[in-house]
Amino acid sequence: MRPEQGTLISRAQAMAALLELLTDQPVIICNGFPSREAHKIADRPTHFYMIGSMGNAPAIALGVALAKPNKQVITFDGDGNVLMGMGTLATVGALKPKNFIHVVFDNEVYGTTGNQPTISNVVPLEKVAKAAGYVNVERVLDRDDLVYEFKAMLKQDGPSMLLIKVNEFVEDAGRVLHDPPEITRRFMKAIQG
Amino acid sequence: MIESDVFVQALQDMGVNFFTGVPDSILGGIIAELMNRRIYTPAVREDEAVGMAAGAYMAGKTPAVLMQNSGLGTSLNTLISLNMIYKQPCILIVSWRGQGGKDAPEHLVMGEVMPQLLETVKIPHRTLTEKTAVEDFRWVAQTFMTQQMPVALFITKGVVKGLHP
Ligand SMILES: Cc1ncc(C[n+]2csc(CCOP(=O)(O)OP(=O)(O)O)c2C)c(N)n1
Ligand SMILES: [Mg+2]
Numbered sequence: 001m002r003p004e005q006g007t008l009i010s011r012a013q014a015m016a017a018l019l020e021l022l023t024d025q026p027v028i029i030c031n032g033f034p035s036r037e038a039h040k041i042a043d044r045p046t047h048f049y050m051i052g053s054m055g056n057a058p059a060i061a062l063g064v065a066l067a068k069p070n071k072q073v074i075t076f077d078g079d080g081n082v083l084m085g086m087g088t089l090a091t092v093g094a095l096k097p098k099n100f101i102h103v104v105f106d107n108e109v110y111g112t113t114g115n116q117p118t119i120s121n122v123v124p125l126e127k128v129a130k131a132a133g134y135v136n137v138e139r140v141l142d143r144d145d146l147v148y149e150f151k152a153m154l155k156q157d158g159p160s161m162l163l164i165k166v167n168e169f170v171e172d173a174g175r176v177l178h179d180p181p182e183i184t185r186r187f188m189k190a191i192q193g
Numbered sequence: 194m195i196e197s198d199v200f201v202q203a204l205q206d207m208g209v210n211f212f213t214g215v216p217d218s219i220l221g222g223i224i225a226e227l228m229n230r231r232i233y234t235p236a237v238r239e240d241e242a243v244g245m246a247a248g249a250y251m252a253g254k255t256p257a258v259l260m261q262n263s264g265l266g267t268s269l270n271t272l273i274s275l276n277m278i279y280k281q282p283c284i285l286i287v288s289w290r291g292q293g294g295k296d297a298p299e300h301l302v303m304g305e306v307m308p309q310l311l312e313t314v315k316i317p318h319r320t321l322t323e324k325t326a327v328e329d330f331r332w333v334a335q336t337f338m339t340q341q342m343p344v345a346l347f348i349t350k351g352v353v354k355g356l357h358p
Binding site for chain 2: 028048050051052053054055056057059060061062063064065066067068085087088090091095180181183184187188191192
């Protein structure tokens with residue numbers, strides 16, 4: 001167990017706190033447990049649950065953000081996912097979409113496949129994002145801080161990254177129930193206009 | 194030879210309004226034209242480009258991704274585990290390096306197997322020629338609209354004017 005582990009909240013607790021602050025913003029959620037937990041906590045038509053294409057959640061969110069500059073677009077990501085698609089931090093940092101918020105639930109493991117360690121314990125992903133050109137980046141460890149910082153990011157111009165250190169706890173969530181084409185259809189309809 | 198501006202205009206006339214990708218020399222003229230028109234969003238990897246295009250599609254755009262055929266290897270998982278299973282169409286403008294075995298060594302395997310590779314994963318494809326260009330574009334538009342999946346248009350060397358004639 002890591003030194004701070006005992007004091008960290010779970011990804012599900014962090015996600016529930018964030019989803020309480022969101023209403024109809026598009027949220028693109030990475031594959032694995034993060035999508036399943038988001039689906040369990042609040043299943044909104046504005047959620048795009050990714051089940052494959054590991055590493056591509058921020059790329060999908062970037063496409064939405066560029067096409068809809070007046071909508072704030074959020075992506076919920078995992079540390080393993082960010083490491084796989086790390087080039088997209090550079091693309092986001094260079095293009096600087098103001099309406100882009102990147103939330104990373106960093107449990108320092110590939111939790112979905114059995115808690116194999118990632119390397120985010122030694123590679124601070126929020127610093128990589130900052131160096132790549134993200135405008136606001138914050139690393140938080142507890143619920144009060146994440147709520148405070150996320151509220152601030154919702155009011156600021158991005159791109160922003162909120163990296164939340166979470167423990168390895170996994171909510172009993174089950175798989176996402178909707179068919180993938182149905183996820184596409186309802187997401188498209190929900191973010192129209 | 195098809196002029197780059199004619200090629201880009203044909204895509205725009207078809208309704209394509211989101212362009213991203215990673216360059217190849219065969220696509221140099223097309224990308225320069227897209228940049229001139231300020232409608233090109235550069236990506237750093239082809240899978241990222243395909244992901245961005247998927248997001249843009251869901252936000253109401255008609256996307257095209259430009260890539261060298263080696264990028265099909267890089268983006269294959271995204272094409273099959275995002276576009277194909279979620280029914281998200283995308284136009285792939287793919288330069289055919291290694292066609293006929295005449296190219297640098299790194300292109301030879303993909304250049305030879307590319308059509309079979311796409312057939313295996315069931316991505317429809319067609320090769321652009323100057324003579325059939327109008328039909329080729331019509332086929333791309335129709336496939337995009339009816340099949341709800343990626344559709345590839347192969348560009349061989351010398352068919353669309355590049356940067357270095
Ligand atoms: C290309 C690819 N490689 C591997 C996997 C298997 N896989 C699914 S989820 C996952 C871990 C994701 O890690 P992270 O983003 O940190 O999320 P966590 O599971 O920790 O919540 C892996 C390796 C996959 N789906 N796709
Ligand atoms: Mg993880």
